[in-house]
Amino acid sequence: MRIPYPALLFLGAGDDLAAKTAHGIRHWRPDWCLGQLRLPGATAELRLPDLTPAAAARLGAKSLIIGVANPGGFVPDEWLPTLVAALEAGLDIAAGLHDRLSDIPVLRSTAQRLGRALHDVRHPPASGFPVGNGCKRPGKRLLTVGTDCSVGKMFTSLALERELHRRGVHADFRATGQTGIFIAGGGVSVDAVVSDFVAGAAETLSPANEVEHWDLIEGQGSLFHPAYAGVTMGLIHGSQPDALVLCHATGRARMDDCPDYEPPSLEEALDLNLRVARRTNPNAQFVGIAINTSALDKNAAHALLADTQERLQLPCCDPVRTGVANIVDHLLR
Amino acid sequence: MRIPYPALLFLGAGDDLAAKTAHGIRHWRPDWCLGQLRLPGATAELRLPDLTPAAAARLGAKSLIIGVANPGGFVPDEWLPTLVAALEAGLDIAAGLHDRLSDIPVLRSTAQRLGRALHDVRHPPASGFPVGNGCKRPGKRLLTVGTDCSVGKMFTSLALERELHRRGVHADFRATGQTGIFIAGGGVSVDAVVSDFVAGAAETLSPANEVEHWDLIEGQGSLFHPAYAGVTMGLIHGSQPDALVLCHATGRARMDDCPDYEPPSLEEALDLNLRVARRTNPNAQFVGIAINTSALDKNAAHALLADTQERLQLPCCDPVRTGVANIVDHLLR
Numbered sequence: 001m002r003i004p005y006p007a008l009l010f011l012g013a014g015d016d017l018a019a020k021t022a023h024g025i026r027h028w029r030p031d032w033c034l035g036q037l038r039l040p041g042a043t044a045e046l047r048l049p050d051l052t053p054a055a056a057a058r059l060g061a062k063s064l065i066i067g068v069a070n071p072g073g074f075v076p077d078e079w080l081p082t083l084v085a086a087l088e089a090g091l092d093i094a095a096g097l098h099d100r101l102s103d104i105p106v107l108r109s110t111a112q113r114l115g116r117a118l119h120d121v122r123h124p125p126a127s128g129f130p131v132g133n134g135c136k137r138p139g140k141r142l143l144t145v146g147t148d149c150s151v152g153k154m155f156t157s158l159a160l161e162r163e164l165h166r167r168g169v170h171a172d173f174r175a176t177g178q179t180g181i182f183i184a185g186g187g188v189s190v191d192a193v194v195s196d197f198v199a200g201a202a203e204t205l206s207p208a209n210e211v212e213h214w215d216l217i218e219g220q221g222s223l224f225h226p227a228y229a230g231v232t233m234g235l236i237h238g239s240q241p242d243a244l245v246l247c248h249a250t251g252r253a254r255m256d257d258c259p260d261y262e263p264p265s266l267e268e269a270l271d272l273n274l275r276v277a278r279r280t281n282p283n284a285q286f287v288g289i290a291i292n293t294s295a296l297d298k299n300a301a302h303a304l305l306a307d308t309q310e311r312l313q314l315p316c317c318d319p320v321r322t323g324v325a326n327i328v329d330h331l332l333r
Numbered sequence: 334m335r336i337p338y339p340a341l342l343f344l345g346a347g348d349d350l351a352a353k354t355a356h357g358i359r360h361w362r363p364d365w366c367l368g369q370l371r372l373p374g375a376t377a378e379l380r381l382p383d384l385t386p387a388a389a390a391r392l393g394a395k396s397l398i399i400g401v402a403n404p405g406g407f408v409p410d411e412w413l414p415t416l417v418a419a420l421e422a423g424l425d426i427a428a429g430l431h432d433r434l435s436d437i438p439v440l441r442s443t444a445q446r447l448g449r450a451l452h453d454v455r456h457p458p459a460s461g462f463p464v465g466n467g468c469k470r471p472g473k474r475l476l477t478v479g480t481d482c483s484v485g486k487m488f489t490s491l492a493l494e495r496e497l498h499r500r501g502v503h504a505d506f507r508a509t510g511q512t513g514i515f516i517a518g519g520g521v522s523v524d525a526v527v528s529d530f531v532a533g534a535a536e537t538l539s540p541a542n543e544v545e546h547w548d549l550i551e552g553q554g555s556l557f558h559p560a561y562a563g564v565t566m567g568l569i570h571g572s573q574p575d576a577l578v579l580c581h582a583t584g585r586a587r588m589d590d591c592p593d594y595e596p597p598s599l600e601e602a603l604d605l606n607l608r609v610a611r612r613t614n615p616n617a618q619f620v621g622i623a624i625n626t627s628a629l630d631k632n633a634a635h636a637l638l639a640d641t642q643e644r645l646q647l648p649c650c651d652p653v654r655t656g657v658a659n660i661v662d663h664l665l666r
Contacts, residue, residue, distance in 0.1 A: 134559030134591045191529040195564045198528045223566075226467030226613050230567025231528045237559050258467045261612075272608070279594075280559050 096178020355400025429511025
């Protein structure tokens with residue numbers, strides 16, 4: 001999969017929360033983002049020029065990326081005139097939804113007629129993945145894991161990659177979800193892989209590499225999430241991480257989409273993730289904890305990070321507020 | 334999915350190991366099995382009359398079941414003349430392979446022309462499954478889990494169902510693999526479900542029921558298997574088992590298909606499975622251990638069962654040698 005950049009980011013008629021994918025691309029790949037396209041009613045705001053597909057194409061855009069998600073992951077009919085206009089303006093279209101662009105007749109026929117590509121990044125390749133083999137492979141791997149979904153695993157992995165690059169360490173972010181795939185330009189949406197092949201897909205995603213090279217693998221879900229723990233389990237086993245970073249968000253009393261469940265304590269999450277990781281890499285260790293403290297003011301956030309670091313004896317940071325340098329210091333020591 | 338019985342069991346040119354599915358159906362549903370059909374070179378033997386499709390149809394057969402698996406799960410060209418002859422004789426065809434019968438042009442066109450059905454039991458329904466919600470539902474559930482793959486989880490679950498029925502307890506075997514689905518006449522092949530939906534599929538498989546009704550859910554894989562632990566994890570969480578039975582096979586030094594890995598100890602397997610199960614059912618408990626002792630002679634087998642029962646303080650049996658009455662005694666106490 002090669003999505004051509006720069007891109008016009010399509011936000012539909014949604015808000016900033018729905019436009020999480022667009023915000024991720026905007027934050028991590030600003031040079032790839034030419035403009036935004038919003039439908040009437042949209043409140044999302046990327047601080048980019050509002051462009052039509054034709055205007056974006058004239059400025060050099062090569063693709064329109066659907067940067068908005070709706071529950072169910074489908075393409076509403078209201079989007080179709082804009083998407084057709086994008087193809088007619090000369091742009092490819094890329095999406096990370098459950099629905100495939102190529103299953104929508106008007107998009108498929110228009111793309112075929114004009115020679116444009118439709119990129120469905122969420123869907124695994126038709127050739128599939130092998131079953132996992134559990135064999136050790138060279139290179140070092142770090143995996144982010146979480147107390148819940150949506151706690152900053154992708155952000156933390158990308159921040160670690162940037163900090164390692166700054167120090168001259170060979171490292172690659174490995175994307176496992178749609179936003180990460182747009183940012184990395186490749187990867188595997190592991191939650192869309194048939195369950196028998198998830199560990200094998202994770203093995204494929206972080207292949208054998210130079211001995212000192214780090215793969216920074218984006219975690220998915222949580223071992224404690226009643227719907228998605230199986231995805232997490234396969235990803236941990238297949239990644240064979242040498243290093244783990246636990247991601248957490250403060251101020252969340254209930255698991256994402258599962259109000260019957262409380263998030264685990266940090267201690268419980270460290271313990272179960274490490275136990276599972278050591279099945280395929282007996283040397284696995286936690287090297288830090290990344291906490292999204294956006295629910296706290298500055299003083300409370302710094303106090304929480306200091307207390308947690310003291311209590312758990314691991315470097316503790318908020319990747320947005322403090323950066324991840326202390327985790328990388330510890331990782332490279 | 335409704336596979337019409339009785340059936341002619343197709344064994345290809347394979348041996349008894351490859352014909353595991355046929356042996357399972359023969360053992361648990363002898364009344365549904367009219368005959369066997371073997372190609373030249375086959376050594377598999379079900380102790381059933383060898384019948385052609387036409388002869389089987391004259392005796393009342395309604396379907397031909399592909400009871401043999403090959404690595405890769407594909408349909409070799411040598412099978413096609415026999416499969417076409419089965420359709421022409423008036424039989425449906427059912428298979429639990431990775432390959433879909435309905436993707437093979439000659440089978441699809443012949444079935445369409447003659448009005449026969451092709452049953453691909455391994456493939457989930459096109460409508461898919463919901464994401465798991467983790468909500469508690471009425472009815473009791475028992476799940477078999479294993480130290481490894483192929484240690485008797487299906488056999489144990491069926492033996493428990495039979496023993497419960499003998500005692501007048503309402504209970505249903507819930508199949509999660511292709512052989513189990515043939516035996517039950519329904520179920521979900523969870524290893525073929527997209528990973529995001531495995532827990533949801535397990536919730537769907539054992540829906541709300543009478544308070545005293547037992548679902549006996551067939552386990553898959555093992556939390557300790559480097560390729561398949563994610564499947565197991567999703568199945569445990571979605572099943573919300575009240576009771577667990579640990580299945581194990583003696584004399585196995587290495588994990589199935591993963592020679593780098595040793596099976597866990599029984600203690601380790603009890604501990605991790607219980608910890609994971611209690612995430613979605615805090616009352617989960619182990620109620621017994623089922624050991625395949627076929628590698629041992631009678632005295633050694635009975636000594637092992639007695640020692641294990643004493644050491645772990647749980648009823649311990651070999652479902653083939655001793656039956657599962659002691660586990661059911663404990664379960665109903």
